[in-house]
Amino acid sequence: MNAVDLKSADLLAQMAGAIASGSIEVVDLTHTLDQDFPVIILPPEFGQCARFRMEEISAYDHRGPAWKWHNISLCEHTGTHFDAPSHWISGRDIPNGNVDEIPVNRFVGPVCVIDCSAGARENEDFELTPEIILDWEKSHGPIPADSWVLMRTDWSKRRGADYLNMRDDGPHSPGPTPDAIRLLVDERGIRGFGTETVGTDAGQGMHYTPPYPAHFILHGAGRYGLQCLNNLDRLPPTGAVIVATPLKIKKGTGSPLRVIALVPGKDA
């Protein structure tokens, strides 16, 4: 039997109640922002992304007797973060391509999670291919248009130097092939693509055609990216909804953010 369609006021009331009761679980997909969280490192001739830093303004002391607070600095692309179309040259002319311009209903949406953790454990350059996506669809049904697709690799469990995994020829970490991203964007019409690694592209993504295919193809089509996600092993393959709300940075190309997932509970 199909579920009855609720009116929107009842839906929102029931959703708030289900979150309060725990029958919808809220899962934090975000890493803690601190000075130690790694940021992408580019060849030295390029401009670099700043790590997170914070400076105490007062702490219930002579600088502010009743309050504590900090000033902070970081890059738009530091820590768990959102990539807007304007981040990439292919998306520079996309309408509403900055984080302050994206329609806010784009920030809440259904999510499909493709588990590549076994492959990524064996091979640090593991590729998400069209075959893996088509196999996933045999078990879970077609990826719905306008969904987020997240590539689970358990890379978020790595710490320190193992996270960027730099070698003499650059970073090594898993990511999608150009054909996989084309399938997701052109044929499935996804809203965006997210990873546990420092970028939506593989560490060696510069060697594909086009280089950095996830960035190039996603943003050229006006789609979004999420990076440095955490806790993807706590999401079901389908049925969760994520909320990913970038800061409203004027002409921002991306934003650190708190990503949460609403996950159906045991009653489902």
Place this chain on the structure above:
Amino acid sequence: MNAVDLKSADLLAQMAGAIASGSIEVVDLTHTLDQDFPVIILPPEFGQCARFRMEEISAYDHRGPAWKWHNISLCEHTGTHFDAPSHWISGRDIPNGNVDEIPVNRFVGPVCVIDCSAGARENEDFELTPEIILDWEKSHGPIPADSWVLMRTDWSKRRGADYLNMRDDGPHSPGPTPDAIRLLVDERGIRGFGTETVGTDAGQGMHYTPPYPAHFILHGAGRYGLQCLNNLDRLPPTGAVIVATPLKIKKGTGSPLRVIALVPGKDA
């Protein structure tokens, strides 16, 4: 007739569908972060909150041929932002009182909006009193436990110097009385309190007992604050749900954030 209770998986699927179709509207309660947005100004002997600043790292040029991005700096309490219990001395020992420690299910919840815009238009020091709250409840029913309560003043429509509204004796802007906050926290058990002004307290809130009663009482009881909210005139008095997800700043006392509201549509 009461609505049928849906299972959580159906609820999430219908919610995602309702947002996609527009029958649930997503409203942005956030101001744009730019260099011009005012921050609170304290007496000069105290530490000060930084304005938002951004610096270009590259813009599809020699500093990064295919990408554009910025480094940014600001205060935890710059722009539309969240106050955690640890922000105030009364909340310094509250368990899980920093933004990285708050359980993430606290970031999605129902909201009541008390319209004080007519009063605030007449009187820049307009006070939200227990009488106004009790009157509101006569029309809209009791404020449910664990709700957000937002004080609408239309102050968000002010620009430039009119926003902080500084005079020789300090800032003048509307806010709640100590008794109003005690009623909301102690008797109604609200989750948090939000305003359109630069703080949860009135501009002249230092003259109450206790000084800055919203900060003191809310945070001392482990509750949250939202400030510099926008578009509160687009919310119904009851029935909307807000999503307010602070950045996961390690030991952060607050955070700039994107606040969105899910608002029942015309079918309701």
